[in-house]
Amino acid sequence: MAGGSSIDVLGQFELHPVLGGLGEALRFSQSPLYMLVAVCLVLAFLYFGMRPAAVVPGRFQAAAEVAYEFIRNMAVDTIGPEGAAFFPFIFTLFFFILAGNYIGLLPFSFTFTSHIAVTLALALLVFLLSVIVSLKVQGFRFFAHFMPAGASLALAPLLIPIEILSFLSRPVSLSIRLFANMVAGHVMFDIFASFVVMLAGFGVVGDVFAIGPIAINMALVALELLVGVLQAYVFAILTCIYLREAVAH
Amino acid sequence: MGVMMKTVRAGLLAAVSGVSLLAMAAPGAYAAGMPQLDFHNPLVTGQVIWGAVIFLGFYLVLSRVMLPRVGRVLEDRSTRISNDLDVARAAKQDADKAVAELQQARKDALAEAQANLQKALDEEQRAAEQKMQEINARLASEISEAEQRVAAEKSRAFAALKDIAADTTQALVSRLTGTAADASLVAQKVEGASAHLSL
Structure with a gap:
């Protein structure tokens, strides 16, 4: 973390092989490890939540059902009746x-x-x-999306490249939005945590002032809890919107 | 209060100095490069492959096992609720029918009772009328009988009156003249006198 006068905020994103040589050979870093942990937690949540399978759910089961119904409603309301088929994918993505x-x-x-x-x-x-999905559902009419209906043909040379560009920029904006939000949040955590360590070097006065960055980090945790669910939601809802365009006839 | 103010001031100080320190630290960090953009690192690309495997496994377990299980529970609940609602609706219909039947029965009973009462009243009235007529007839016959008896008594009295008159006449004649009057003559005279009377 804090090394002398400079703060290494990006070190936290470094990947290290787990299990030594085996991890290195398999390119298995802590990132896939935490993917496994995340997946297992979600599955455990659903498994233990739904184990009673009660008609009148307990709190845990109600939470699992709320998760299910929330994503299902989002998929079906946004994509349409075909959304039921995409629901497991949206659920997987969101969680x-x-x-x-x-x-x-x-x-x-x-x-x-x-x-x-x-x-x-x-x-x-x-x-x-x-x-x-677009190509399968709409066939070659899929390419008609790049020419907005009702626009004059004279504008086509201008509109078609713009539409193609906006279409191709979707994965870029989708990925950078999530990536940047997460990086920014964790860099902030690291900076304010480093201040605590640095202020601790200034003796008693530093210890007192160190309350500030700690308080800010506590507030940042609350903010990041919001950002975390919001970014997952944005990713999922944008996926639903793209898929709605894909299944529209 | 004072501690709170101090905390806020310290936080603000830390935030302001943090931003400037970040600006100082940033070039150095970028010089080292973001670990996320170090695509020569096999671990960076490796997480895509591992991520694909894990994501696919996650998707398969969710779509094949977990989500159908949740869906089944929700479906069971909704069918059970709708069945219960149907049962309740049927029960309500039965209850409504029973209430309607009860009301109809009450109405019928009321009408019947009214009819019976009317009939009883009519019969009673007719019986009373008949009795009254009978009484009237009996009274009329008794009155006529009494009248006949009075008339008979009257004629009998008138018949006796001649004898009384003859006796009285004889007694008067004998008291006045001192000699007894001829009975047949007196009878003849009484008969003559009574003939003038229209009795």
């Missing part, structure tokens, strides 16, 4: 990102959503899925 964002808030853990490789992979997955 993969949400669990990744939230696990990263625990001290000494790692936020895999702070890696552009991961978020870009997810965004490209969504992008490719929407393109494949």
